[in-house]
Amino acid sequence: MSEEKESLKEEMAAKDEETVNGQDSMDETNNDSSEEQQEDKVTQLEQEKKELQDKYLRLYSEFENFRRRTAKENIELRQSASKDLIFDLLPVMDDFERGLDAIRKSDASESLTEGVELIYNKFKGILERKGLKPMNSKESDFDPEYHEALTKMPAPSKKLKGKVLDEIEKGYLLHDKVLRYAKVVVAE
Numbered sequence: 001m002s003e004e005k006e007s008l009k010e011e012m013a014a015k016d017e018e019t020v021n022g023q024d025s026m027d028e029t030n031n032d033s034s035e036e037q038q039e040d041k042v043t044q045l046e047q048e049k050k051e052l053q054d055k056y057l058r059l060y061s062e063f064e065n066f067r068r069r070t071a072k073e074n075i076e077l078r079q080s081a082s083k084d085l086i087f088d089l090l091p092v093m094d095d096f097e098r099g100l101d102a103i104r105k106s107d108a109s110e111s112l113t114e115g116v117e118l119i120y121n122k123f124k125g126i127l128e129r130k131g132l133k134p135m136n137s138k139e140s141d142f143d144p145e146y147h148e149a150l151t152k153m154p155a156p157s158k159k160l161k162g163k164v165l166d167e168i169e170k171g172y173l174l175h176d177k178v179l180r181y182a183k184v185v186v187a188e
Contacts, residue, residue, distance in 0.1 A: 079175045082130055089127065090172060090180055096120045097170075135171035137164045137182040146171060148181040155187035163187055 100120055103113050135146055142149065142164055150168055155161040164184045171182025 079131060080177075083174055083179065086127060086130060086132055086174060087179055093124070093127070094169065096123065131175040132179070133173045133176075135173060135182050137167045137171060137184055140164055142184070142186045146178060146182060147184045147186075149186045150183050152186050152188045160187045 096116075097120075100113075100116060103116055137147060139160070140163065142162055147164060153165055155163075155165075163186070164182075165187045166185040167182055168185065169180075169183040172179045
């Protein structure tokens with residue numbers, strides 16, 4: 001029996017030794033493959049990091065562009081919000097100017113003239129604070145960007161050729177954009 005035990009012990013020791021030797025070689029191959037896996041994982045993670053940084057930069061840039069564009073649109077909207085109302089008030093401004101000219105030419109009392117001028121100046125001041133500017137077209141070069149030619153007349157002198165001789169209806173700018181083109185007579 002003791003011989004059997006000893007032979008069993010020897011067999012077990014031999015198997016243990018084989019197992020340990022096998023595991024060592026397996027550990028070495030596992031270590032090699034695990035290092036390769038770790039390197040692959042590192043490169044994969046670095047690639048993902050680069051992709052995420054790129055996505056972040058693009059998204060940030062898009063957001064900044066969106067923010068700037070909406071801010072610009074907001075400013076433009078505020079500036080032109082009253083555009084329709086001011087455009088509708090321009091004929092009233094024209095009538096006021098014609099009325100003032102008529103009052104000055106007539107025998108109206110000085111206090112009436114002053115009163116109408118005060119009202120006109122107040123009205124004009126309000127519109128100017130909202131961004132309205134009259135165009136001064138007389139004797140300036142004709143520019144289709146600002147003027148609408150109603151008729152042409154022969155130039156009284158060569159110096160006035162291609163220039164505006166008379167302004168039939170005054171033109172206006174609202175925040176440096178044409179609100180109403182000046183209707184003019186052009187010298188040819």
